[in-house]
Ligand SMILES: Cc1cc2nc3c(=O)[nH]c(=O)nc-3n(C[C@H](O)[C@H](O)[C@H](O)COP(=O)(O)OP(=O)(O)OC[C@H]3O[C@@H](n4cnc5c(N)ncnc54)[C@H](O)[C@@H]3O)c2cc1C
């Protein structure tokens with residue numbers, strides 16, 4: 001199986017809320033001091049899903065990202081985990097796209113790769129939490145898709161997939177080439193090994209710009225976007241927590257129970 | 267040039283009734299349609315759903331399009347997208363709304379891209395921009411740390427709504443509307459349904475529970491992602507952005523830091539009570555009452571005292 005995994009670089013989603021800042025002038029997040037951006041949580045799991053298939057059945061895993069210079073790090077991370085190749089879509093024209101523009105560029109790049117049985121994405125990027133780029137790619141490439149999944153296995157050239165739904169999961173059989181988006185229920189992603197990190201450092205990353213993938217600058221990034229951002233802001237949350245204290249834990253527990261009763265919460 | 271008019275919602279049925287999300291979709295859909303002075307259309311897909319069409323009318327739909335067919339009992343990307351795409355071509359609605367559910371998460375982006383338009387997922391507020399009559403979409407981003415206001419500049423404007431974020435429509439059986447059956451074609455696709463595995467969790471359903479605790483006790487249970495990932499709780503009991511959205515009267519948050527992604531799942535909770543040993547924990551920003559303590563020491567006497575008060 002040849003697998004393409006789309007990985008995005010995001011500000012660390014576990015950044016403490018107190019360090020989260022927005023520049024109202026540009027409607028952009030101000031990177032938190034000393035907290036490095038990371039591979040998006042579910043994209044790391046998508047790499048893991050790809051590598052599990054490769055471990056069993058062989059094939060090639062290609063990581064692909066669209067983003068600024070720094071986004072090369074997430075390709076290196078995927079390669080250190082075990083991905084064979086990295087493709088970086090790098091062009092000022094790709095900047096500030098919406099789900100539409102990003103999916104379009106990724107789909108065009110995947111077309112250029114040409115040979116693939118499976119495209120994997122995260123269920124949603126850990127910055128904008130949208131969950132649309134994967135399905136957008138599937139629509140542009142006319143691929144069957146399933147979202148979000150917790151398991152994928154290959155047998156007899158078909159993909160056995162488990163799709164998460166509210167009260168359990170569905171078992172589906174999918175014919176490749178297909179697109180799947182991966183959720184955390186897949187299980188832990190592997191850590192890059194020292195050997196993996198050294199190998200990844202030596203591997204070349206392929207860089208493609210808009211022209212390389214055959215798109216006009218007006219079709220991608222901010223100019224290609226269908227949805228415009230009018231405002232980005234941090235909602236004001238007035239904290240009005242009553243901290244219940246006592247002489248000891250038992251006293252605090254008693255006082256809390258009483259306050260809950262007085263407030264008719266219990 | 268096509269004139270786009272009206273609001274189309276994709277309703278969902280659950281065990282012979284309209285799902286709660288459908289009442290929310292009717293509520294916000296009717297409001298937006300009224301603000302535009304246009305019609306509200308509802309799509310009703312599934313098996314044996316025909317009898318629910320009148321419910322959608324009672325909830326405010328002017329026209330209900332029913333696709334009742336055993337082959338579409340379960341949501342399936344290809345057939346549902348084809349049906350919605352067909353309706354959009356027929357009606358040219360300005361706005362298309364779905365729930366941020368298993369269905370909407372998959373269908374909304376697929377449909378939007380097929381229609382050549384953008385989509386705003388998981389919106390918590392929708393309104394009409396009075397200047398150009400277009401839809402303003404507000405959605406939490408960055409795990410809930412920020413809110414974004416978006417406008418899709420192509421039509422239709424497609425959005426999904428976060429469960430429990432909109433006011434449900436009132437049922438009014440005196441309302442009149444038209445019910446239209448639409449034919450179902452199941453296009454051959456690359457995905458075959460094998461089976462559904464229901465993982466029932468005993469007791470009250472999280473979404474319906476009045477009291478939820480993130481530690482064993484009275485009421486229903488839910489937890490954070492690490493708790494579910496590590497297998498202490500089944501995955502269905504994860505509360506948060508990528509888990510369940512809950513709105514209990516009381517949510518007792520025990521030993522959870524209060525990450526924005528977790529708290530996104532309980533913004534509808536009326537009373538949050540936090541127990542955490544770290545006085546700086548973010549969870550206290552959301553709580554009405556809090557105790558700084560080790561839960562292992564606090565919970566036994568708390569349970570005891572609550573029982574005493576409730577029996578007295
Ligand atoms: C895109 C994305 C989506 C996500 N979706 C979800 C989601 O849907 N749901 C979700 O829950 N998470 C989600 N997460 C993960 C989320 O960011 C946090 O990592 C997670 O919620 C933290 O869980 P926690 O509070 O249990 O653990 P921690 O953050 O490790 O907090 C543990 C807390 O317990 C306290 N504590 C420990 N021992 C005791 C004791 N004995 N007594 C009292 N207090 C104690 C500590 O002080 C600490 O505050 C998502 C993350 C991303 C990036």
Ligand SMILES: Nc1ncnc2c1ncn2[C@@H]1O[C@H](COP(=O)(O)O)[C@@H](O)[C@H]1O
Pocket residue numbers: 006007008009040042043046064065066067099102106120121122123124125126128129130131132133134
């Ligand atoms: N800039 C990007 N580069 C590579 N993959 C991306 C990018 N943006 C989104 N994706 C993929 O699409 C998924 C969903 O993204 P989103 O629709 O933005 O939530 C992510 O988990 C990634 O797998």
